[in-house]
Amino acid sequence: MTNLDPATLRALADEGNERALDRLADLADARGDVAALSELLDEGSMHAGRLLTRRAVTAGDLLELQRVSDAGYEEAATELARLLDDPAR
Template identity: 70%
Template structure:
């Protein structure tokens, strides 16, 4: 059976033609490589998957500023997570 896994260049060409699944696959590949620059570029192109992956990373790091940036860039997951974190009551300051 032939390997039908598309390479990055093929995925990029398909994404440039408007294929959202190819854009999502590019985001998954960038995430697997830890390539935050590419994930941010994909977010700028409107890739919701990239926004989700970047949000997941920001939540894990506890980076509220990054969540705000992602929210401002249109990542709905980031907006929801930021609201969730900011609305969680905290204990009194010592």
């Protein structure tokens, strides 16, 4: 069995391992840590962007979608436009 503790994942991510960065995003998402997800997005984790976008769409948080889009996750811009075009969604 592999050891997927956060410290090991962080060390791998710091060495450029994108899968480790994705797993850190999964852990942050599971514990509802939006701040950690935002930090991971800032580090370049598109998976964190996907998770943040999903959360923002569910909450109808247009400002968060704009922030995620500005941080480089293009799908957030698509979702923001969709919600702005049809506010009933």
